[in-house]
Amino acid sequence: MLVHIFIAVMALICIYTVRHYCFTVNRVLGRQRHPYVDIETADWPTVTVFIAAHNEEAVISDCMRALLDVDYPANKLVIVPVNDRSTDRTREIIDDFVQRHPGRITPFHRTCGKPGKAAALKDAMTYIKGQVFLVFDADYIPGKALIRQLVAPFFDPEVGSVMGRVVPINVGKKLLTRLLDLERSGGYQVDQQARMNLGLVPQYGGTVAGVRKSALDEIGGWSENTLAEDTDLTFRLLLHGWKTVYANRAECYEEVPERWPVRIRQIMRWAKGHNQSMVRYTAALLRCPHVSFFERLDGLLLLGVYAMAPVLLLGWIIAVAVFYTGAEIGGGVAVLALAAFTTLGNFAAFYEIAAAARLDGSRQRIRLLPLTLLGFTVSLVSVSRAAWQQLWDAITGSDMVWHKTERTRVAPVALTGRSA
Amino acid sequence: MSFFAPVILTAATTAMAALPLAPAILEFIRREDATPLPTRTDDGDIRSFASSFRRYIDPLVPELDAAASARETRTITMPDGAPGLLLGTRGACDFAGRTVEQVVLCTQDAFLPPQVSFTRDLYVRGRLVGGADNVLRAALVEGDASLGDRTTLLRWLHAKGNLNAGRNCRLFGRVSADSAIFIGYGCRFERMSAPAIVAALEELPPYLQRLQNTGDRSIIDRRFGRLRVNAEVHLATGDDVQGHIVAQGTVRIDEGARVTGSIKSHEQVRLGGSVEVHGAITSIGRIEMSERCFVRGPVLCESDVAIGTGTQIGSPDAPTTVSAPRIRIAPGAVVYGTLWAREAGEVMP
Numbered sequence: 095m096l097v098h099i100f101i102a103v104m105a106l107i108c109i110y111t112v113r114h115y116c117f118t119v120n121r122v123l124g125r126q127r128h129p130y131v132d133i134e135t136a137d138w139p140t141v142t143v144f145i146a147a148h149n150e151e152a153v154i155s156d157c158m159r160a161l162l163d164v165d166y167p168a169n170k171l172v173i174v175p176v177n178d179r180s181t182d183r184t185r186e187i188i189d190d191f192v193q194r195h196p197g198r199i200t201p202f203h204r205t206c207g208k209p210g211k212a213a214a215l216k217d218a219m220t221y222i223k224g225q226v227f228l229v230f231d232a233d234y235i236p237g238k239a240l241i242r243q244l245v246a247p248f249f250d251p252e253v254g255s256v257m258g259r260v261v262p263i264n265v266g267k268k269l270l271t272r273l274l275d276l277e278r279s280g281g282y283q284v285d286q287q288a289r290m291n292l293g294l295v296p297q298y299g300g301t302v303a304g305v306r307k308s309a310l311d312e313i314g315g316w317s318e319n320t321l322a323e324d325t326d327l328t329f330r331l332l333l334h335g336w337k338t339v340y341a342n343r344a345e346c347y348e349e350v351p352e353r354w355p356v357r358i359r360q361i362m363r364w365a366k367g368h369n370q371s372m373v374r375y376t377a378a379l380l381r382c383p384h385v386s387f388f389e390r391l392d393g394l395l396l397l398g399v400y401a402m403a404p405v406l407l408l409g410w411i412i413a414v415a416v417f418y419t420g421a422e423i424g425g426g427v428a429v430l431a432l433a434a435f436t437t438l439g440n441f442a443a444f445y446e447i448a449a450a451a452r453l454d455g456s457r458q459r460i461r462l463l464p465l466t467l468l469g470f471t472v473s474l475v476s477v478s479r480a481a482w483q484q485l486w487d488a489i490t491g492s493d494m495v496w497h498k499t500e501r502t503r504v505a506p507v508a509l510t511g512r513s514a
Numbered sequence: 515m516s517f518f519a520p521v522i523l524t525a526a527t528t529a530m531a532a533l534p535l536a537p538a539i540l541e542f543i544r545r546e547d548a549t550p551l552p553t554r555t556d557d558g559d560i561r562s563f564a565s566s567f568r569r570y571i572d573p574l575v576p577e578l579d580a581a582a583s584a585r586e587t588r589t590i591t592m593p594d595g596a597p598g599l600l601l602g603t604r605g606a607c608d609f610a611g612r613t614v615e616q617v618v619l620c621t622q623d624a625f626l627p628p629q630v631s632f633t634r635d636l637y638v639r640g641r642l643v644g645g646a647d648n649v650l651r652a653a654l655v656e657g658d659a660s661l662g663d664r665t666t667l668l669r670w671l672h673a674k675g676n677l678n679a680g681r682n683c684r685l686f687g688r689v690s691a692d693s694a695i696f697i698g699y700g701c702r703f704e705r706m707s708a709p710a711i712v713a714a715l716e717e718l719p720p721y722l723q724r725l726q727n728t729g730d731r732s733i734i735d736r737r738f739g740r741l742r743v744n745a746e747v748h749l750a751t752g753d754d755v756q757g758h759i760v761a762q763g764t765v766r767i768d769e770g771a772r773v774t775g776s777i778k779s780h781e782q783v784r785l786g787g788s789v790e791v792h793g794a795i796t797s798i799g800r801i802e803m804s805e806r807c808f809v810r811g812p813v814l815c816e817s818d819v820a821i822g823t824g825t826q827i828g829s830p831d832a833p834t835t836v837s838a839p840r841i842r843i844a845p846g847a848v849v850y851g852t853l854w855a856r857e858a859g860e861v862m863p
Binding site for chain 1: 534535537538540541542545546547548549550551553554559560707740742758759760775776777778793794796810811812814816828832833834835837851852854856
């Protein structure tokens with residue numbers, strides 16, 4: 095029995111290993127798809143940009159200032175800061191911007207209601223008209239061409255949502271921020287872009303992202319009962335025949351967590367939300383007639399990605415148990431699988447990071463790669479803990495709690511940039 | 515056994531184990547590459563090279579004025595130390611058959627003799643009339659620009675007025691004009707942008723208003739639904755679809771049919787004569803447009819685009835973009851906006 099479970103775990107790990115390798119090889123050697131990046135002139139649609147803000151006094155000024163400076167027809171750009179029950183100076187800062195830029199900003203102050211970004215956005219969107227909705231978290235700093243880059247894919251009538259690339263701005267602060275910088279590179283530069291190249295399921299990420307109003311209406315709007323409204327939206331759109339596309343050159347700065355407890359809370363929230371989506375949409379995805387075989391496969395693997403942490407831990411525990419019980423694990427294939435599991439398999443994600451650093455033209459930061467093992471271990475334990483808590487909550491009927499990510503910025507940022 | 519033996523063994527083992535981490539620890543301590551990755555900060559404007567060149571020559575404006583008044587030719591040094599040549603007279607430049615290795619600044623109209631090669635940038639304050647077989651690295655022209663047959667442009671050209679490119683020119687890089695681009699038979703191009711781009715005609719043909727009642731209708735918005743088909747789509751002559759079409763197979767539209775919405779195909783899109791698409795066309799495979807078609811929104815293709823004679827893409831009040839690896843455009847076609855051939859664009863000879 096123990097051996098059979100172990101073999102099942104190894105098989106799962108091997109599947110994800112192959113997935114990581116496919117993405118990395120595709121990104122380094124394959125044909126790259128950026129079908130919408132060249133739209134320079136067009137009859138641009140009216141766009142509403144929502145800035146999700148809950149106690150964001152440290153960062154919201156930078157975000158609004160950058161949005162007021164973007165290269166998009168001003169008469170077609172509606173900026174909506176969604177002040178969600180803030181108790182700090184967020185409201186005051188927003189109102190000051192409204193006064194100084196009359197007609198450009200439509201504030202939405204929310205003083206009560208269900209907590210969480212999805213619930214706040216849902217409330218705000220009730221009052222706003224528009225064809226395309228873009229969403230930024232308040233700590234994001236969009237560049238001049240970003241709005242056009244994010245809107246361009248919506249000329250394709252199959253596109254329901256679009257996701258841009260997130261680039262950490264506070265990289266040099268701590269070891270954690272440097273590790274997260276590498277992790278983000280791997281996730282966007284390789285993972286998301288490879289999915290885009292291969293026509294799979296790029297993920298809507300909830301910020302630096304956009305959604306078509308009509309698609310949102312068709313799927314029933316934002317789901318409030320989730321901790322990861324982005325994953326939830328990705329799969330509901332997919333199940334209704336809408337595509338999510340990834341725009342790798344639509345880059346935007348964000349502030350990543352600088353303290354480990356903040357990071358742990360963040361990743362636990364992501365894990366719980368993602369696992370919620372796994373439970374909700376796995377069966378529907380298997381039955382869905384609109385998706386191709388490879389989209390279905392990639393979608394299933396994407397849904398299961400946070401469930402793999404406890405599976406991996408389980409595999410390690412069983413491996414030790416198998417060793418000490420002296421259980422027979424079979425012939426050469428099993429030994430080979432075990433070898434793959436304990437060596438290459440566990441490191442496949444690091445190849446993604448290495449490839450991403452190369453594609454980004456980074457030189458020295460790739461040297462930190464061995465230290466990402468630290469971040470990996472913390473994530474492994476945190477995500478496993480989240481899964482266990484989630485299971486326990488389900489048994490006891492407890493509600494899941496939404497935790498806001500703490501900001502640490504204290505002064506406006508100075509940006510670095512490059513030409514096209 | 516020596517006391518030091520286990521100590522040395524332990525130290526050596528620890529050192530060997532730590533060795534792979536040494537570069538990481540050194541980088542963490544030295545922080546040599548700890549700045550945020552640079553993101554794109556430009557606005558993506560095709561004229562950005564021309565704008566930066568204008569900034570580059572701005573300090574020389576008094577000298578340009580003086581040379582123009584004195585009608586003399588001067589050798590100058592550019593702000594970055596590059597050699598420059600300032601031409602104060604109007605008319606034919608004495609460059610015949612030469613390779614010019616200076617940055618050339620013409621204070622008035624310039625007429626280039628044939629077979630001149632410029633290895634540095636060219637600035638013309640008035641009108642530029644190029645000779646046949648010229649090679650230009652880059653040029654900023656404050657008036658109309660006319661390139662002779664078989665001219666080669668290596669990097670970029672911007673004309674404040676019209677740009678006329680003769681037959682069989684090769685226009686690499688970015689080409690833009692504030693008024694219109696007239697591009698001759700057999701020309702090859704990469705990226706062009708102007709209010710109107712006209713293939714192999716000497717005048718801009720009148721814009722044909724195809725549908726009167728779409729003024730306030732956005733090509734993004736879904737007013738009439740979305741037709742999603744897991745096979746080919748065929749619209750017959752006279753069909754009028756109000757809504758978007760998303761097809762896994764080829765979309766074939768016969769002569770005179772109309773789509774008030776956008777089209778997406780995972781294979782090919784083939785438009786018959788006089789087909790109207792009041793939206794965008796996106797296709798993984800080839801897009802073929804026959805004669806006199808009209809497409810209001812962007813045309814995006816991951817393969818080849820063929821634009822037929824008399825076809826109009828975009829409109830004067832709503833310019834748009836055609837983007838594909840390879841674009842072939844027939845004489846008489848007009849694109850209002852941007853033509854971007856990532857690999858090769860060509861006006862059919």
